[in-house]
Amino acid sequence: MSEHTTSAPVLELEDLVMHFGSVRAVDGVSLAIRKGQVMALVGESGSGKSTVGRCIVRLLEPTSGLVRLGGTDLTHLSRRRMRAHRGDVSIVFQDPAGSLDPRMLVGDVVSEPLRLASRQSRRDLRARVTAGLDQVGLRPEVARRYPHELSGGQRQRVSIARALISDPTVLIADEPTSALDVSVQASVLNLLADLQRDIGFACLFITHDLSVVEYLADEIAVMYLGKLVEQGSRERIFGRPAHPYTQALLAAAPVADPPRQRSRTRVLLGDDIPSAMDPPTGCRFHTRCPLAFNRCSEEVPALLQITDGTVACHLVLPDGTGPDVRSIDKTGSPA
């Protein structure tokens, strides 16, 4: 990772805002991903993580803010000029059954990005498709099948082949394994990790599942109700999470190890999740935060630069230290 720290970011989000009417789905998100880096964007339902992904590939036109890809601002490009950059950033969705056209042969699905970008001979296309399918572990015959003839894992491999055929510099993977069974999920995750290492594209891996992230991510960014609450290296986020929400998220995911699971501190946040239509004042997490005090409901915490990453919490000191919700008792409040 250190070799990348000095290189310029390939993808930059600057104060990205996406409002749907009164729903403030994304409310000022800034992120930078460097070449060859895998950044996980983690959050629960309603956090706005998928909306961020859709804004990057311009499936959604952001309300305000910038999306820069290799220095070019994508948000203000005309549709025609955007076409020249289409192949530079690709997206893989959660449900391959819903995102692959059921009437198209797999070969056409995979080659479509190339055909839209420029004229190519059938023979070239066929060769590229065969190579693309091979890359994701599928045999060339699969090109003549329809998506419904494939299993869920194979369909997701097709989505990945399609996303990578234009040699993107950035891949957005939006919950790519969430609809798959555990045994299939493992092979798709391994495939993504292998491809990323071999090809070296940067990846924004959007997920609700922190356990998946540990395998893939260099950096982790955590969102809650449209805002970024914390960002840092994988080691720091798993080892020393600073934001109470990140801590709670780590504590909540059960581990497949019964004695360890039983001995873990339970952090219960309550299930009254506020709506992005009427987000809480101050820190958006204060209504569920076990450590919240007066200031949290009044003042929006600034995104503070700490030793490794950033965090937006009134309780975290500039050196990144602060209380941990996993070590307070149920009735406890911060000193």
Added chain:
Amino acid sequence: MGAASPVLEVRGLSVTFSTEAGSLSAVDGVDLTLAAGEIVGIVGESGCGKSVTAMSLAGLLPRSARVSGSVRLLGKEMIGASPAELRAARGRDIAYIFQEPMSSLNPVLTVGRQIGEVLQIHEGLSRRRARARAVELLALVGIPSPAQRVSNYPHQLSGGMRQRVMIAMAVACEPKVLVADEPTTALDVTVQAGILDVLRELRHRLGTSILVITHDLGVIADISDRVMVMYAGRVVERAGVDELFALPQHQYTGGLLSASPTPGRHAGAHRLREIPGLVPVLASQPDACTFAQRCPAADSQCLSAAPGLAVQRDRLALSQDHAVACWHPLGETPRLPVEEDR
């Protein structure tokens, strides 16, 4: 457990569906016992038959299903029971909660009305008493300010609250057995922990026996006393929860555990173990292990004879209630973290 007879005893349960493509075997000879106050988890991937097993316990399957075997609930046989007998058992003896609470709740009735209805029908309570009891039940499942919430409509509640309402409805008549089919799958993890706590609390306060059906090994580790692993319609392994995770015997169980990402356990590893191949189409394979096609240890025996679920008597490290259906069990070496980094 001990001498007390189990509240639920299933023997040789098989379910086949007749379809245009022929007969599909969804569940094939499942045995299951649930003792009073026990939480048993059934874990498996999609198509393994875990939900069909659960639905068949109270006759909830469609008519196209042919169910055979025996399901004894509090001593009463449920297979072949009359619709009236089944109706009487549902709610009072056995109750269900499902994955998606929104589609199971009536959107135009307040939650108080819906919970109350159960009590009016099954317990003959007056509308007023039923409402008062509904408030108590909402408190039991951990809904804050239950006296206010009882007048809410489902859409006014969060997903986690709705699932709590479903649980309140299911336990309104204090059933002996609660079947929770993927109870937290549609919920966020920070909400899931609370729902699992409610289930534990029910066992503690009411002595409810709970059958938890899930694909999630983390949920199983969190809540179960004992676990059954299902694959392609059959139980392939059955053990106490600690032993199952520490000393899995079936090749499939071992594969599943290594394939599932667990925070902290594989720190530094960059690969998960994969299970090659696909779950077989649900056709009855009486003369083979259903996992043989995907199994690294499979040999000719596995393709010619189906292993029965049996205790490994020669293996001292294993408990007497640890049974596996495998010709080549993994043995006594504890499972190690997978590090197949290349």
